[in-house]
Amino acid sequence: MTTDLPPALGGALTRYLDHLAVERGAARHTLDSYARDLRRYLHHLAEHGVWELAEVGERDVGAFLAALREGTPERPPLAASSAARALVAVRGLHRFALLEGITATDPAHRVKPPSLPLRLPKALPVNDVLRLLDVPGDDPRSLRSRALLELLYSTGARISEAVGLDLDDVDAAERTVRLAGKGGKQRLVPIGRPALAALDAYLVRARPTFAVRATPAVFVNPRGGRLSRQSAWQAVQRAAERAGLAGAVSPHTLRHSFATHLLEGGADVRVVQELLGHASVTTTQVYTLVTVNTLREVYATTHPRALG
DSSP: OOTTSOHHHHHHHHHHHHIIIIISOOOHHHHHHHHHHHHHHHHHHHHTTOOSGGGOOHHHHHHHHHHHHHOOSSSOOOOHHHHHHHHHHHHHHHHHHHHTTSOSSOTTTTOOOOOOOOOOOOOOOHHHHHHHHTOOOOSHHHHHHHHHHHHHHHHOOOHHHHHTOBGGGEETTTTEEEEEOGGGOEEEEEOOHHHHHHHHHHHHHTHHHHOSSOOOBSSBOTTSSBOOHHHHHHHHHHHHHHTTOOSOOOHHHHHHHHHHHHHHTTOOHHHHHHHHTOSSHHHHTHHHHHHHHHHHHHHHHHOTTTTO
């Protein structure tokens, strides 16, 4: 609803959301998120006497960002990541307004988002990964779960890449799998013998019971369709619970563990970058901080002069 906004602001919001939906093909959840953030922004402007986008200055955008971070009696402060997301929506609106001739300038262009705290990926110790991969079970679901877990840890695949895997993407002879990453970019990654053995056991003994209709998918649900990301995530959680692992364990935990264990074993960060399918090595370098922290802990607890 935009009827509770000043007409000029409400009209600009409607035009921008229509643009996102029709010309940009934005997904429903994206539109909802943008609409929510932008309504909050436009209400903030109206409450401070700004009734048209042409009247907005850089200070107005900055004041909104500060209000998000500080909170109000009615609204708690937003985390840096949520405030940054809102600023993305605000920038998009002002960029659109400039291109459409609604405004003569873009006041949000130079407003910087709040710096995000560096979050180190969670990686399981090697022994915990082995416990997870060794969860017993010989029924079809257990065989499928083991194959999925082995694949995730052996290749560092994202969960979407794993469930998107087709039969002809697995080359057992070359011990490689072809993964389709973000933006449809494909990469070949090696896969270990234990993962191949788990995949073979699943494909021979379990998949035929699921594949009630023809499908190229490696991982199949009981109805014969491709296994969903949610079902794969639940399979990882169930395995973690059965293995007695404390804390949240997700498919991404195995991807983090894959990268961390490679770097701890001496792998070059650029090799790990290629294996993970990161566009920039900067993204991969966060894992080097994990290994440095591990080294620091070992040093502090073992070196005679570490605490001197």
